[in-house]
Amino acid sequence: xxxxxxxxxxxxxxxxxxxxxxxxxxxxxxxxxxxxxxxxxxxxxxxxxxxxxxxxxxxxxxxxxxxxxxxxxxxxxxxxxxxxxxxxxxxxxxxxxxxxxxxxxxxxxxxxxxxxxxxxxxxxxxxxxxxxxxxxxxxxxxxxxxxxxxxxxxxxxxxxxxxxxxxxxxxxxxxxxxxxxxxxxxxxxxxxxxxxxxxxxxxxxxxxxxxxxxxxxxxxxxxxxxxxxxxxxxxxxxxxxxxxxxxxxxxxxxxxxxxxxxxxxxxxxxxxxxxxxxxxxxxxxxxxxxxxxxxxxxxxxxxxxxxxxxxxxxxxxxxxxxxxxxxxxxxxxxxxxxxxxxxxxxxxxxxxxxxxxxxxxxxxxxxxxxxxxxxxxxxxxxxxxxxxxxx
Ligand code: TYM
Numbered sequence: 001x002x003x004x005x006x007x008x009x010x011x012x013x014x015x016x017x018x019x020x021x022x023x024x025x026x027x028x029x030x031x032x033x034x035x036x037x038x039x040x041x042x043x044x045x046x047x048x049x050x051x052x053x054x055x056x057x058x059x060x061x062x063x064x065x066x067x068x069x070x071x072x073x074x075x076x077x078x079x080x081x082x083x084x085x086x087x088x089x090x091x092x093x094x095x096x097x098x099x100x101x102x103x104x105x106x107x108x109x110x111x112x113x114x115x116x117x118x119x120x121x122x123x124x125x126x127x128x129x130x131x132x133x134x135x136x137x138x139x140x141x142x143x144x145x146x147x148x149x150x151x152x153x154x155x156x157x158x159x160x161x162x163x164x165x166x167x168x169x170x171x172x173x174x175x176x177x178x179x180x181x182x183x184x185x186x187x188x189x190x191x192x193x194x195x196x197x198x199x200x201x202x203x204x205x206x207x208x209x210x211x212x213x214x215x216x217x218x219x220x221x222x223x224x225x226x227x228x229x230x231x232x233x234x235x236x237x238x239x240x241x242x243x244x245x246x247x248x249x250x251x252x253x254x255x256x257x258x259x260x261x262x263x264x265x266x267x268x269x270x271x272x273x274x275x276x277x278x279x280x281x282x283x284x285x286x287x288x289x290x291x292x293x294x295x296x297x298x299x300x301x302x303x304x305x306x307x308x309x310x311x312x313x314x315x316x317x318x319x320x321x322x323x324x325x326x327x328x329x330x331x332x333x334x335x336x337x338x339x340x341x342x343x344x345x346x347x348x349x350x351x352x353x354x355x356x357x358x359x360x361x362x363x364x365x366x367x368x369x370x371x372x373x374x375x376x377x378x379x380x381x382x383x384x385x386x387x388x389x390x391x
Contacts, residue, residue, distance in 0.1 A: 005030050005230075006192035008039035008081065010251075011058035012050070014261040015065045017343065018249035021236035021303050022198025028070040030196060030230070037077040037190055037371060038066055040364075043087060043182060047175040060360045061350070065262055067363070068349035079367030081186065086375030091178070091185035093386060097214045098181050102207060106180055108200075113165070113172045123162055127155045184208035188215075188224045189375050196230040199237040200248060205229045219385045234311050236303040242276040245292025263347050266340045273297075273336040284331045285322040288314045297335055304338040 212224040325331035
């Protein structure tokens with residue numbers, strides 16, 4: 001069976017504990033079972049403006065992080081997406097069989113430009129209703145008229161901000177919109193069968209599956225395998241911010257205290273965990289369904305300590321761990337120990353590897369050659385299917 005693993009990370013800064021638990025930790029295990037390709041998706045990174053010198057630094061930093069986490073560059077392919085032209089070529093071909101409606105549904109795009117036409121329509125409806133009310137109010141008491149005016153004012157303010165959001169869509173770059181097609185191309189270019197990612201990439205992966213199906217149907221072929229997602233255990237698949245248990249841990253979050261960077265040293269890690277948001281409940285493990293911050297910290301602990309628990313158990317009151325800690329002080333100390341012992345050695349290794357840029361560049365070069373050879377062969381076959389001359 002021609003099974004192949006492909007995954008990638010955007011080189012937009014330090015990688016963090018979410019990237020590690022949601023993706024890289026899984027890759028490290030998979031590399032022994034599958035042929036694996038781990039990409040640094042720099043073409044995805046430029047969907048938002050990047051400083052060129054920083055981008056190059058971050059590409060190297062991401063490669064160093066893969067290696068420091070335990071990805072073997074001899075056994076697997078590590079390379080930068082922009083070094084293999086097939087990604088952009090295939091993205092164009094796939095874009096020609098992807099309906100815009102599919103891309104419109106992507107929540108990540110919506111989150112980034114923050115809008116929805118439907119909301120605008122609803123808002124207009126509300127204003128009309130309010131205007132009617134205003135009209136009627138002329139014939140009624142003065143106080144009602146005042147209230148009607150206030151509510152119209154509120155609706156128009158809301159409309160104004162929605163129109164502003166609409167402008168953001170008009171200004172949003174094409175690359176940001178078509179990003180999921182490039183991601184589908186990354187995966188399909190190598191005829192990937194398995195894609196290990198965190199939960200936030202699930203929707204993009206479903207699109208990649210749909211795009212593969214659309215191409216196969218259009219060209220009456222079974223050329224592209226339909227790629228299977230491989231999610232980490234649920235305690236790791238969605239690591240949340242240390243400042244807000246409802247937001248995912250992310251490179252773009254402003255406060256550095258919201259995340260554990262894989263480059264953080266033991267002191268920084270301990271400080272961040274000590275400052276991590278909790279709540280006023282004394283017990284660490286009670287009523288976790290209503291306590292996103294406590295739940296997140298416990299999930300991180302379980303992921304690192306390899307404690308397997310069912311999701312339904314958390315929503316309730318998980319008693320299995322309840323006797324372990326007297327309170328958050330105790331628990332946070334155990335959590336900090338677990339994070340330090342997993343991350344501090346990685347951090348040291350990243351700094352060591354980063355000292356040797358020529359080593360990293362040589363890995364990227366040989367990775368690009370190996371990936372390029374597979375991509376070139378596949379692109380010739382894909383071009384033949386499409387009807388392009390293969391010279
Ligand atoms: P990116 O760079 O945002 O994230 C890289 C990987 O880390 C996972 N991840 C998380 N997992 C758990 N908790 C979190 N808080 C968290 N934050 C990030 C992501 O799920 C991902 O697995 N579009 C992709 C990159 C990409 C790709 C691909 C992935 C481009 N082409 C092809 C797989 C296959 C992205 O932006 O990931």
